[in-house]
Amino acid sequence: MRRIHPIVTAMAMFAIAFLYLPLLAVGVFSVNATRYGLTWKGFTFDWYTKLLQNELILEAAWNTLVLAVVSTVVATILGTFLAIGLDRFPWGRKTNTFLDVVLHIPVVIPDIILAASLVVVFGLLRLISSVFEPGLFNMIIGHITFQIAFVALVVRSRLVSLGRDIEEAARDLFASTSYLLRRVTVPLLLPGIMAGAMMAFTLSLDDFVISFFTAGPDSITLPLYIYAEVRRSVSPEIHALSTITVLITVILIIGIERFTRK
């Protein structure tokens, strides 16, 4: 353990306070008894009970969950195979560079550009098939697209740090290709795959822009709902909804930490 200057500690505390100020403000006003204005009028849980009667919000919560789970599952599978294919085969230098560039596009390009290009392409595809009407299906496609790259990058770094020795040993002991994948590569990779999946899930929950551009009237998610409400006026119900979202996040993080550390 190292001693650090008190000024460093003070600045660190300031940074943490800065991170939590917004969450704290939302939490405090979610139990404030007044509907209008921001003065403290006493403690209440009314806004939380009102939430549960709001069918729009329940539907939005459901949509958010479906979107995050479906896109994460698909992206994790595709991304993992992509990483294995990238790292475990003797591709030429040009192919490798090309694949590398494609994988890094979602990292180095603002997401609003991906969103814009998807709007245009879905708009053109709509001329062919009505499947591409704005809605949950399009949102899932959009989310998978940026998740795949992140999953593949995370899994690949795990593959690189694993090295090839163990797989080589398995090969020497006459493991077939599918046996090698099932019993050696994937089990060894599991922490990397989990980390990639977690990252994908987070990205999906955190995303606003891609959803905002590709959503239809029946596929409102929680961030979209909150945004639309805030644009009209800030209400205590929204604070309550946001607070619940934060609490669920906390529970999720603690759960994952328990899971990954044992």
Added chain:
Amino acid sequence: MLVWYGELTTQRNLARRGLGYLGPGILWLLVFLVLPGLVLILVSFITRGGYGQLVWDFTFENYKRFLGFSVFGWTADYFIIMWRSVWVACMSTLICVILSYPLAFFICSRPEKKRYLWLTLIIVPFWTNMVIRTYAWLLILAPDMPLAQLASFLKLIPPDTPLYPSAFAVYMGMVSIFLPFVTLPLYSSVERLDWSLVEAAQDLYASRVRVFTQAILPQTLPGLTVGIILVFVPTMGMFVVPNLLGGSKYMLVGNLIQQQFGPSRDWPFGAAISMALMVLTMISLQLYRRRSKEVEII
């Protein structure tokens, strides 16, 4: 025939199997990432019809308009917005870096068992949706709250007005959203820091500044670079924060693009602005890459 780690096989056999792994993922990225990108480039060169539909007539009009040439003569509006976006992105990144260093060092100075706790403390806001963390500033900067009271007491703003929409509010939103994006990668670099180099520098009477620039900065550069990219890129295209906290007074290029795809329904012009944003982001990253190499040499 060749031996590919422990297996006697042929080039063709390997390529076929490799494609089996790569195929679905790459196909997905080609269809939904590369192809749409190309289509966007194409659309930036065509014309908008009277009702917002696409008319496939080749034109440079969208780019000319973006450069400020319109029927009413030349305007600098789009230049100002572009410049402001780059400026906000650079400054937000800088503030995030300045706050992240103490934070990363602080977490590393905790006993090992407690570090997880502190890291979790950083991850909770990181995982909270940015819409929530953005609109929360509408509450904090409201007229009844201490910050606005203080500002009006100092005669910075008229009494009973909120501190938003303003540049200040935009920075607050940006930094509070993106701070963890620098702190987390920086932390992983600081954790692996070789302290003997720092101590050697101190033993040789290096000033605090030199200890930082020559013993700490080069060692933490990998994490710092990841952090800088993770903040700079999204802040360049950000539209939630300027929309809620900046209003029409402090528009960024993200709002401009969203307007074209939303209310104005001018996809070709929106595509042209997107291209400009992409080029600008690429140039900035390239410049940073060159600069950061210089840092390594020192």
